[in-house]
Amino acid sequence: MRAVSARALAVLARPALLLLPLAVVACGAEPELAPKSGTPTSASTAPGQAINLGPEQNRVRAEKVAAIAAQVPAAVAEDGKLSVGFNGEGAPPLVFPATDNTTLIGAETDLAQLVADVLGLEFAPQTTSWENLFLATKSGKYEVVFNNVTVTEERKDTYDFATYRIDQLGWQVPAGSPIKAIAAPADIAGLRVSVGSGTNQEKVLLDWDKQNRAAGLKPVEILYYQKYGDVLLALKSGRVQAYFGPNPAIAYNIAVSGDSRLVGTASGAGPSLQGLIAAMTKKDNGLVKPLNEALNTVIENGRYKEVLDRWGLAGEAIPESRINPPGLPRQAE
Structure with missing residues (x-):
């Protein structure tokens, strides 16, 4: 859930249109935006979808629904704004800085804009680190977060959730890696694996490692990096043999860089x-x-589909938003 630095993104992502292969991001993680040639006019020679990377996004918009807007708590509606938290470093195609190195763009920002529209509120994006998203929401500083947050049973103790995408994780390895597939705990025994700290994929990885240790297999060596760009460098240098993260951004990175491969996907909530x-x-x-009602409104009127199609995420669509559904199981003590 972290990505290449904003400064690097601004340098690499010009001009402001990139071709994203339509089928590439059917599931979720974190990318680097430029092809290896350094000319980011297209992510691939295959036919694709032009992605606007500039600050002027001309976002898909929705109409206010008075009956839903009337349900917004007075404390939220008072200033006429919906304060939405994002991880400022970003992860294309989910949320990341535009070519001005400031404006946040991506599927998550577009969906948040739609929800704010239906609620009759001004979309007010706020940025912080991944870890602080939770603290700021708990304190009430951020009214809502749209940042690839997976529903977990532990998080439901402190937060409420309204769903809007399925959660798929991916395994990324260097293009020349001998690893052909990662589908079960035994496949990662003894490997050096990078994962985001405090993420649901870290919980899945730790559970797999626990199973391996119980079976007498070699433990996983876990390496943590603050930025996805550092993960990519670690993969290239061999310091890390595999990365486990949200699949959309991994697939996006693979599409535009070509120097790594996807060798497996998994549900973010486990098997x-x-x-x-x-x-x-x-x-x-x-x-x-x-x-929840705002999300279901844009799902029903087609605006939701327009946003996911725009960013190549049609494969992560859900038929309806649900409140606090079963989430990733609690970690055993």
């Missing part, structure tokens, strides 16, 4: 449950119901 990505708000603050 027995399809993980779900959701808008996150402070528990019992009264906002989750209007968020």
Whole structure:
């Protein structure tokens, strides 16, 4: 859930249009935007979808629905704005800086804009680190977060969730890696693996490592990096043999760089449950119901589909938004 630095993104992502192969990001992670040639006019020679990387996004918009807007808690509606938290470093195609190195763009920002429209509020994006998204939401500083947050049973103790995408994770390895597939715990025994700290994929990885140790297999060596760009460098140098993260951004990176491969995907909630990505708000603050109804409104009127199609994420669509569904199981003590 972290990505290449904003400064690098601004340098690499010119001109402001990039061709994204339509089928490439059917599932979720974190990318580098420029092809190896350094001429980012297209991500691939295959026919693709032009992605606007500039600050002027001409976002898909929705109409206010008075009956839903009336349900917004007074404390939220008072200033006429919806304060939405994002990880400022970003992860294309989910959320990342535009070519001005300032404006946040991506599927998550577009969906947040739609929800704000339906609620009759001004979209007010806020940026911070991944870890601080949770603290700022708990304190009420951010009214909602749209940042590839997976529903987990532990998080439901503190936050309310309104779902809007399925959660798929991916395994990324260097293009020349001997690793052909990662589908089960034994496939990562003894490997050097990078994963984001505090993420649901870290929980899945730790569970797999625990199973391996119980079976007498070699433990995983886990390496943590703050930025996805550092992960990519570690993969290239051989310091890391595999990266486990959200699949959309991994697939996006593979499409535009060509120097790594996807060798497996997994549900963000583990083998027995399809993980779900959701808008996150402070528990019992009264906002989750209007968020849920706003999401279902844009799902029904087609604006939701327009956004996912725009960013190549049609494969992560859900038929309806749900409030606090079953999430990633609690970690065993």
